[in-house]
Amino acid sequence: MEERLALVLFSGTDDKLQAAAVLTAGAAALGRPVHIFLQYWALDAFRADRIAGDHGLAPEAGAEGRAAVDALAKAGQASWAETLRQAKELGDVRIEACSLSMDLLDLEPSDLDPLVDGVEGVTAFWVNAGEGQVVFI
Template identity: 65%
Template sequence: MDDSTLSLVLFSGTDDKLNAAAVLAVGAAAMGRKVNVFLQYWALDAFRKDRIHEDHGLAPEAGPRGEEAFRKHGGQHWSEIFRQAKEVGDVKIHACSLSMETLGLTLEDLDPLVDDQEGVASFFMDADGPVTFI
């Protein structure tokens, strides 16, 4: 089994992409892999504690049919899937320092799912395998 770290860079803040990232994270954590998530810009904004449960829409390519399918399916909110991932394994969620500064955020503005704030160099130092961008 591959025991390298699953390193995810999340840029998009749409519900479908955040859901996809959460499913990857919980799957890897359940298999015993370390997971390292780096939140940038709109993904970081979605983790604000005052709007984490708001509707963040879907990616434009989903279109009306994709939106209908996503809403019909229901299922758990992506934030709950990330919570499960953290309960199951070694999952760390980091806020990008530059994105925090750009958006005028502090760690207190973010949901407790976010462990800390770090720069890109620190993120890459922890990445011991490929990096997946979502």
């Protein structure tokens, strides 16, 4: 049994979501079960009507970072949503929306992209995380 990994995604900018998606794909490739918990702005980025849109970058990116990210995308880098889709095909990856954040953003499960498997509270998240590592992005 490979060690579980729990990722809490809080930030909703494309760079942080991309980093999280790559970490997820690598862990899934090694057979590690990955449990992703979406809070706040990360959850907003998973709205079905927004997932393919531009979610901006972390402030430290600046203009130079923006240009670098755009260049990689133009060269054919898979979007974070596509990378997560592939990671889900490849391994045991579950993506859950935080119920408090659902209330905060006034969302229904039908508002979310099908990448999201369900809605859970923080206690369920910790139970699912078990003794595994927890990473907050």
